[in-house]
Amino acid sequence: MELLLQAFSWLLTPESWTQQGGALQRLFEHLGVTIGVVALSAGIALPLGVMIGHTRRWTTAVALLAGAARAIPTLGLLTLLGLALGIGLGAPVLALLVLAAPPLLAGAYAGVQAVDPEAVDGARSVGMSEAEIIRSVELPLALPVIVGGIRSATLQVVATATLAAYTSDTGLGRYIFSGLKSRDYPELIAGSLLVIALALLLDGSFALLMKSRSRAPRSDRQTTTIPLERNPS
Amino acid sequence: MIEFDRVTKRYADGSPAVADVSFTVPSHKTVVLVGSSGSGKTTLLRMVNRMVDPTSGRVLIDDVDVTTMDPVRLRRSIGYVLQSGGLLPHRTVVENIAIVPRLNGATRPDARERALTMLDTVGLDRDLASRFPAQLSGGQQQRVGVARALASDPNILLMDEPFGAVDPIVRRSLQHELRELQRTLGKTILFVTHDIDEALALADEIIIVAAHGAIAQRGTPTEILTRPANAFVAEFVGVDRPERRLRLADAAGVEVVTDASGRPIGTLER
Numbered sequence: 001m002e003l004l005l006q007a008f009s010w011l012l013t014p015e016s017w018t019q020q021g022g023a024l025q026r027l028f029e030h031l032g033v034t035i036g037v038v039a040l041s042a043g044i045a046l047p048l049g050v051m052i053g054h055t056r057r058w059t060t061a062v063a064l065l066a067g068a069a070r071a072i073p074t075l076g077l078l079t080l081l082g083l084a085l086g087i088g089l090g091a092p093v094l095a096l097l098v099l100a101a102p103p104l105l106a107g108a109y110a111g112v113q114a115v116d117p118e119a120v121d122g123a124r125s126v127g128m129s130e131a132e133i134i135r136s137v138e139l140p141l142a143l144p145v146i147v148g149g150i151r152s153a154t155l156q157v158v159a160t161a162t163l164a165a166y167t168s169d170t171g172l173g174r175y176i177f178s179g180l181k182s183r184d185y186p187e188l189i190a191g192s193l194l195v196i197a198l199a200l201l202l203d204g205s206f207a208l209l210m211k212s213r214s215r216a217p218r219s220d221r222q223t224t225t226i227p228l229e230r231n232p233s
Numbered sequence: 234m235i236e237f238d239r240v241t242k243r244y245a246d247g248s249p250a251v252a253d254v255s256f257t258v259p260s261h262k263t264v265v266l267v268g269s270s271g272s273g274k275t276t277l278l279r280m281v282n283r284m285v286d287p288t289s290g291r292v293l294i295d296d297v298d299v300t301t302m303d304p305v306r307l308r309r310s311i312g313y314v315l316q317s318g319g320l321l322p323h324r325t326v327v328e329n330i331a332i333v334p335r336l337n338g339a340t341r342p343d344a345r346e347r348a349l350t351m352l353d354t355v356g357l358d359r360d361l362a363s364r365f366p367a368q369l370s371g372g373q374q375q376r377v378g379v380a381r382a383l384a385s386d387p388n389i390l391l392m393d394e395p396f397g398a399v400d401p402i403v404r405r406s407l408q409h410e411l412r413e414l415q416r417t418l419g420k421t422i423l424f425v426t427h428d429i430d431e432a433l434a435l436a437d438e439i440i441i442v443a444a445h446g447a448i449a450q451r452g453t454p455t456e457i458l459t460r461p462a463n464a465f466v467a468e469f470v471g472v473d474r475p476e477r478r479l480r481l482a483d484a485a486g487v488e489v490v491t492d493a494s495g496r497p498i499g500t501l502e503r
Contacts, residue, residue, distance in 0.1 A: 122319020125284055126333050126381065127309030140323050 006186035030171035034158045041100035049108025066102040074099050082167045092164040100153040107149015111142030151206040158199045234260045240290035250276045251446030263422040265432040268442030274425045282311045312382030316394040318374040320366040327362040333385040351380035372403035392424045408434045441466050
């Protein structure tokens, strides 16, 4: 309890935030690494997942691969990459990319694959090209699942981005590593609390985003109940 | 005119879906392919707009082999009504109908205006325009499907069991309206159903399909009913069913038509 109070007092000290390499700077670094990694990983995994979902090819292979990739211990991978790449942000970013890819890939292909085949067949039979089917049928219908994948990837990355401090002086993980080494537990706890707060903040943003989208008139069909009339004729 | 010229379609494992089928659909006529499920009738229908390509043989529209045409442009020029409706769940009724005009390059207001006109044509209230498909009854969804198929004014209309999922009373009224619509529009319609009564109600010509698209008989509804070519057709049409064997009875001076078991069906007009 006392450690926790000390951690809070550390957090309430202005110098902890404002000094060179302080919490504010580290918070933004952490956020930057998270957003950068998720964006980079999404740039590769989302198009790939959408194509796999659209063509319905290799789905089993990719599901197995993505499942196996989830089992890779990020710290182990980071150590290997760190030995190869040395000190710097390269190794943690690569390791985090590997961490983020499976949920992104799974969200994209599962979302697209779950689109009602009748709707896709209907779209194709009235003369939509494959690109038009992806753009105006599969993507909008799969969006909630795809965003779910991005949300889950973001959470994993923001929590694991603490490991960036393993090979570089970046992000909130610094407090955890240095706190452990110097037995400065209040600092360690304060760093952890900041990571938790950032994770909650990001998750809350996603929740708000998804809620606001599901309120949009285009997809209110699940929430509004209009009594179905029997065909008048 | 749509012409099937010795068309065969084999599945990947080599078994035939349809084998060596030839027939024609004359322009401005309604031809109904009727057969039990798995007879290959839907496969035949989907060959017209290249949703399926034949393994061998040709499908010709006005003497042009469809395989020489770009499938996307071909499909935009042909109306297609699916059993499920095939409507886009995230688009409103009016957006669904406007899809093909939009694909064909109409501006958004023009396509919307066209779609609203189509709602009138198929007998739907314009108030439904901004609803989503899930908010409509089955019969209304099928009307939207028909409206979408007609929206770009195609010459050919393909209908794959369009009324199969609605209840019998709505189905009958939809059949009636389709007949009325066809009288004014004069499209070339290829219609697929497993319901012989629907075929009798709609067709200029009926083609009875046995296994693998083999044509058991083709003829007008009257010909099919009065001169079934073989036992398969007779059984399929149900010529021995009580409601097909009508009799005249006299009820206090009024001539009453009854079925074979004596149940009254209507009165006779001379």
